[in-house]
Amino acid sequence: MSENETAAVKPATEDEIREALYDVVDPELGIDVVNLGLIYGIHIDDSNIATLDMTLTSAACPLTDVIEDQAKAATDGIVNELKINWVWMPPWGPDKITDDGREQLRALGFNV
DSSP: OOOOHOOOOOOOOOOHHHHHHHOOOOOTTTTTTTTTTTTEEEOOTTSSSEEEEEEESSSSSSSSSHHHHHHHHBTTTSSSSSEEEOOOOOOOOGGGGGGGHHHHHHTTOOOO
């Protein structure tokens, strides 16, 4: 093994990235993007660059920059770079919210 190979950083895992994304909160709903079901996929390459397949509750959401900045801050130190691939298919729906997310929404007064 060369010196470079022993010094290589092991890429992050999907679980590590998903865990960090619990800190990314949709500013309109006050619930994290994981429990809202907005994360469709997490891909990490050998250079420890992560790409999220992510959607929003609405394609017209004006807060993509806020959520992108939060996601990059949350994963800083876990991955070398975070890219977000905004996807609109399949469209997001309330069926994608986790049970924890539903409990959080109910606590905020939403009927889900």
